[in-house]
Structure formats: C-alpha cells, structure tokens
Amino acid sequence: MKAKKIVTAEILSNREIAKGIMELKLEAPEVASSAKPGQFVNVYTGDNALLLPRPISICDAEGSVLTLVYAVVGRGTQWFSECCTGQLLRVSTPLGNGYDLSVVKAGDTALLIGGGIGVCPLIKLAKVLTAKGVAVRAAMGFRDEPFLVEEMKAIGAEVAVATDSGRVGYRGTALAAAMDAGMDCEHWFSCGPKVMLKFVAEEAKRRGRDAQISMEERMGCGYGACVGCVVDIRIEGQEEPVRKKVCKDGPVFRGSEVIFHE
Amino acid sequence: MSSKLDLRVNIAGVEWKNPITTASGTFSPRESSAFYDLSKLGAVTTKGVANVPWSGNPTPRIAETYGGMLNAVGLQNPGVEAYIQEELPYLANYDTRVIANVAGHSVEEYCAVVERLNDTAVDMFEVNISCPNVKQGGIGFGTDSKQAGLVTKAVKAIAKKPVIIKLTPNVTDIAEIAKAVEANGADAISMINTLLGMRIDVRRGKPVLANTTGGFSGPAVKPVALRMVYQVRRAVQIPIIGLGGISTGEDAAEFLMAGADAVAVGTAALVNPTAPVDILEQLKGYMEEMDFATVSDIKNAFQG
Known part of the structure; x- marks a missing residue:
C-alpha cells in the first residue's frame, strides 16, 4: 500500500x-x-x-x-x-511537513500567532502542544469578525483577539496584540498572510527566537511534482538562496531562513 | 483477464512494457512514487535538467483556467550533477525506462547535459526545444525549423541514446518543424508542449502569473494536441509520443489512433497523482472491450 x-x-x-x-x-x-x-x-x-x-x-x-x-x-x-x-x-491524505514539535518539551511556553484564515491550523497545534504539557498563548487577528476563538479558549490557551476594525478586542494586528499583552514565549508558531509572517519572523528574531511560520503560495499539484509553489530559503554558509517547495518542503519553515520579497 | 493483452511498444529501438510515460515537468520520482509503483509505467520522463542549476521564475507560477491550467515554472532544476547523484539512483529501484528531458539556453548547454548523461542509466533523451517560459533558448529553437534542425543535429552527433525532440505547438506549421528534426536525425518526436497563454486578475489589474505569460495545459488543450499529432503523423516516419490533456484511457487511445506510438500523461497527474497508472488500466479495459490485443490494433483501427 x-x-x-x-x-x-x-x-x-x-x-x-x-x-x-x-x-x-x-x-x-x-x-x-x-x-x-x-x-x-x-x-x-x-x-x-x-x-x-x-x-x-x-x-x-x-x-x-x-x-x-x-x-x-x-x-x-x-x-x-x-x-x-x-x-x-x-x-x-495529509500533505506537507507541519510544525516541528520535536523542539518543544513539557513545561515550555508557546506563542501561536494567527492572522485571518491562518488561525485554523493553530487549533490542532494548540491541542497537541497542550497535551504535551506546553503552556499555550494564542494571538488571533481578524479583519472584522473573529472565529475559532471559543475553540481556542476551550483548549485552555490564553487568548488575545485583535481586529483591524477594532470591533472586537485589540485594534490592530495579532502580533501587536501579543506584544502589548506581554505574551512572548520560548517557542513561536505562526500562520497567516505573508506580510504578517514577515513581521512575526522579524519580531521573533529581535527577541532571540526563531518563529516557525507556515507559508502560503499558489499551488498546482500540492505534492511536490510541479514545482509551482516555491519560497526562497537562505542556506547557512551559502550565498545563493535555494528555492524550496512550499507543499513538500514546507509549508512550515523557520522565520530565520525565509527570504521575503516585497 | 488481461493476460492476452500485449501492450509493448518499441520507440526508436527501446522497448517499453506499455505505451504510457509521464510528461516532463509533472513528474518527480520520489513524490510520484509515494502514490504509485513507477514500475507499472512503460517509461518515466523526468523534469527538464540543465547543465547547471536553474532557479526558475518568481511566483505565482500557477494559475487555473477553464478545464486547464497555466504554469510558468521556468524549468527550475537542480542541474545535471544533482540529477545523476539523487534522481538516477532512486529510479534504479524501478523497472521502467528512463527518459531524461534536457533543457538548455544554447546548443552547447543541451550538448553538455547529453554528454554528461551518455554513460548513465538514462535510456532516452528528450530535448526540450519548446518551453515557453524561459526567455533565452527553449522555445526559440522550437519555433524555427532551421534552428530546430541545428539543435537536433548537434545533439545527435554526440548522443549515445535515442533522441526525442519535444515540439512546441506555438508555430504556424508544426509539420514543417517535425520534418526538419527528422531530416536532422531525430529518433522520435514528443508533442505537444504547452500552448502559450495568459490570465489577468481584473480586481488587481495585473497578470495572474509573475511571468505574465505561461504554458497552457490540461484537458482543454486536447483537441489541439490531437490535431497536431494527426498532422505530424502524415509528415514524418519516426515514432511520436503524443501528449496534451490526456486524462483517461480513451484519451490515450485517441492519440494512438491519431498517429502516436506512445503517450505521456502530464497535467492529469497534477490533478490526480495516480493518473498515469489509472489511465493504463483504463486503456487495458478499453482494449478488452474492443477486442484489441496490441497497441498496433488500436492504431490500425483508425479509418480517418
């Protein structure tokens, strides 16, 4: 099989x-x-x-x-x-690699930052982390109307909600809400729009962390055959970046290795 | 049930166990074999490989269209050395013919790849003179019969394996190009590469693809591909590997009747990873239903 x-x-x-x-x-x-x-x-x-x-x-x-x-x-x-x-x-059946949880152990703290539809994978992530004995803090950002917030709270996570419109919670981004509330943790995980991931990666770096970020790119096959969805990845000790497949090599990458193009 | 079927075909002296291969650019040995046994196919055609690594085009590289798709990958590949070290040893685990699709910006680059692969396990070369997504080379050679002939001649002079030339449909008269490559020694032709296409995002007022244009493929292009195979069959004697939108066993049979000697499955495999083997099974079912024992029986049944 x-x-x-x-x-x-x-x-x-x-x-x-x-x-x-x-x-x-x-x-x-x-x-x-x-x-x-x-x-x-x-x-x-x-x-x-x-x-x-x-x-x-x-x-x-x-x-x-x-x-x-x-x-x-x-x-x-x-x-x-x-x-x-x-x-x-x-x-x-499931595709891609997902978040690397081998680096997380019981007693650690984890900050989950999601923007828009990017909050979705954080639900399963919060469940698995909580079951591992990790304290989870989640910052969830939306344009106007939040969703999955109750589900996240039910898992036992400390939750901050942000909306661009200010309709619910903090007015601004999920990242700003998390930083304002002092939610910094040892481990950072994020999923959302590319521009948000860029700021998450930069903020994590400023704090001496390396965020795991889930990238999105227009896909063809989703299993690594067409090489349609690529992201430029910095390789240590190498001048030229390497183009990796988001579907097969990702979608989760280290914030420190992703090269964001404006 | 299918014991009386004999699906073997001979393409330029190389025997395939059945007439199905993969279309270059839609097949990756490790990724595709996660879904099916590569040994079931007559041959596998690997992604375009150049003498050095190519990084391809910026993203977005993919756009969906009605019954098809556009791609502007731009032949991203790790180069021939990585191909020899990583792809070929993996493919050695499978009992299938290996066709290396060769990419280049110049005659010298095509020849450098062929020379490097001459003494490897590669069974056949497919020279890509038809990629619409690279600015220099590629399609430039495929749209001019003189240039197409020159590349063919140069590669044939050094190749130790049969040479297939992959043709572009983005020409006025594809039969003329086919005749030129045959006259210069091509052992076979594969056709068609993608049709040059485009999409615009009307909300952003920008092309959908970062490359602006891309190659159009999928079920929507099948009638065009079929017509071209039919025309080229009447212009040349060498074997034709037909491709362009093949998604079912009956699609494959259509290409064989139009004059192809084997077929390649491309975009269908991006949609359904097991498409090449599914199409093979459907082709067998069709042959049984029609009481055909061999691939020649299918071809001979065409009365057009």
Whole structure:
C-alpha cells in the first residue's frame, strides 16, 4: 500500500461560522488518524472545469473526523460551500511537513500567532502542544469578525483577539496584540498572510527566537511534482538562496531562513 | 483477464512494457512514487535538467483556467550533477525506462547535459526545444525549423541514446518543424508542449502569473494536441509520443489512433497523482472491450 492517496470522505457538516468562513467536517479516518499540526489536504471540487485541487490546512483531527475551516474566496471554495451533509468529497491524505514539535518539551511556553484564515491550523497545534504539557498563548487577528476563538479558549490557551476594525478586542494586528499583552514565549508558531509572517519572523528574531511560520503560495499539484509553489530559503554558509517547495518542503519553515520579497 | 493483452511498444529501438510515460515537468520520482509503483509505467520522463542549476521564475507560477491550467515554472532544476547523484539512483529501484528531458539556453548547454548523461542509466533523451517560459533558448529553437534542425543535429552527433525532440505547438506549421528534426536525425518526436497563454486578475489589474505569460495545459488543450499529432503523423516516419490533456484511457487511445506510438500523461497527474497508472488500466479495459490485443490494433483501427 502506497503512503499517500486520495480518499472519498462523507461530509458530516458544512456550516458558516463567520461571514464567508465555513467549517467542514468530514468522516475521513485515514486522513484524520495521520494528521499532524500544520499539514494540509488537497480537496477536490466535483466540477471538471475547476481542474486543480484546493489545498486547505487541517484545522483539527479527532478520531475519524477531519475538520477544515476555509474562506470562500473563489469558485472552488464557493463550490465547497454549497456541499451538503451526506455528500461525498475527494480529499488527499495529509500533505506537507507541519510544525516541528520535536523542539518543544513539557513545561515550555508557546506563542501561536494567527492572522485571518491562518488561525485554523493553530487549533490542532494548540491541542497537541497542550497535551504535551506546553503552556499555550494564542494571538488571533481578524479583519472584522473573529472565529475559532471559543475553540481556542476551550483548549485552555490564553487568548488575545485583535481586529483591524477594532470591533472586537485589540485594534490592530495579532502580533501587536501579543506584544502589548506581554505574551512572548520560548517557542513561536505562526500562520497567516505573508506580510504578517514577515513581521512575526522579524519580531521573533529581535527577541532571540526563531518563529516557525507556515507559508502560503499558489499551488498546482500540492505534492511536490510541479514545482509551482516555491519560497526562497537562505542556506547557512551559502550565498545563493535555494528555492524550496512550499507543499513538500514546507509549508512550515523557520522565520530565520525565509527570504521575503516585497 | 488481461493476460492476452500485449501492450509493448518499441520507440526508436527501446522497448517499453506499455505505451504510457509521464510528461516532463509533472513528474518527480520520489513524490510520484509515494502514490504509485513507477514500475507499472512503460517509461518515466523526468523534469527538464540543465547543465547547471536553474532557479526558475518568481511566483505565482500557477494559475487555473477553464478545464486547464497555466504554469510558468521556468524549468527550475537542480542541474545535471544533482540529477545523476539523487534522481538516477532512486529510479534504479524501478523497472521502467528512463527518459531524461534536457533543457538548455544554447546548443552547447543541451550538448553538455547529453554528454554528461551518455554513460548513465538514462535510456532516452528528450530535448526540450519548446518551453515557453524561459526567455533565452527553449522555445526559440522550437519555433524555427532551421534552428530546430541545428539543435537536433548537434545533439545527435554526440548522443549515445535515442533522441526525442519535444515540439512546441506555438508555430504556424508544426509539420514543417517535425520534418526538419527528422531530416536532422531525430529518433522520435514528443508533442505537444504547452500552448502559450495568459490570465489577468481584473480586481488587481495585473497578470495572474509573475511571468505574465505561461504554458497552457490540461484537458482543454486536447483537441489541439490531437490535431497536431494527426498532422505530424502524415509528415514524418519516426515514432511520436503524443501528449496534451490526456486524462483517461480513451484519451490515450485517441492519440494512438491519431498517429502516436506512445503517450505521456502530464497535467492529469497534477490533478490526480495516480493518473498515469489509472489511465493504463483504463486503456487495458478499453482494449478488452474492443477486442484489441496490441497497441498496433488500436492504431490500425483508425479509418480517418
């Protein structure tokens, strides 16, 4: 039996949890059982005109249930949003490497910074870290309407919420909210827009930390064959950066190794 | 059930166990073999490899289109030395033919790669004179029959393995280019590379791809590819490896009837990683249904 495959999963629920944000629960034992925080899955639409799979980060995986939270941003995610309970969806087994948790031990503290739809993978991450005996602090930033905040609090994390509009919590970014609240920790983990990740990586560095950041890039295959999604990675002792695949070598990289281009 | 089927094909003196290979740029030995057994395929065609590492184009490199996609990867590759050290030993674990797709900016660069790979386990060379995403070389050679002939002649003069020339569809008369490469000694032709395309993000008022233009592939291009294979079959005698939007066993059969001797699966494998082996199984099913025993039976059944 091959390590990776595409499976068919039944939709248990698919509901809007905030404006334009959907939570999709799938009965997918093979996917859920092997899911690690920071990994993603390829989800297929049933519309042949929408050729490519949609890479969606794993929000949670418990028992046989896989939870994906996605923003409706284009025709593919619009198609997903119209799916109903009981319908079957094709989905890949987990892809990418996820966050490196080997560096974290019981008694450590971890700061999780998420921006927008980037808060999703932090749920599974917070669960795994908490189970390891790590104290989790989460800063969650949104444009206007927060989501997954209650889920994060239920895990036992100390949570700071920020909104660009100031409608809820701190007015500004998740990073600023975390720094204002003195939430600095030994380990930093982040997921969100590229510009946010750049500031997270820089702030972590100023504090002598090296953030683990989950990068996003337009993907073709999602499994490393097409080399469509690349990020420039600094290699120590080497002048020329190396272009690594976000889908296969990432999506999580060290903030210190990513070269951000404006 | 399929014991009476004989899928073997002979491409320029190299026997493949079946007529299916991968399309260059959509196949990675380690990544693809995580999904299926590479030994099931007649051949695997690896990503374009140059004499030195190429970093490719900036991102975004990928855009979806109606029933297809655009890519502007720009032949990012680790160079021929890394290919020899990392890819070839891994492929040695599998019982399949290895076709090395060769990239270059100049005749000298193509020849440098071929020379370096001459005494390796590579079974055939596929010379990419048709990539639309590199500014210098590539498609420049493939759109001019004189230039295409020159590259073919130079590579043939040093190659110790059969040479396949990969043609671009972005020309006025592809049959003319095919004749030129045949006349200069090409052992086979593979066709088609991607069609030059573009998309614009109308909300940002910018091209979707960082490279502005990219190569269009996927099911949407199949009729164009099929028509070109049909035309070239009537212009040259050498074997043709047909590709362009093949997603099912019946798509593969269409190319064989149009005049291809083997087929390559590309974009379909990006969508469904097991597509090459799925298509092989579907082709077998089609042959049984039609009472065809060999690939020649499929080809001979065409009455167009």
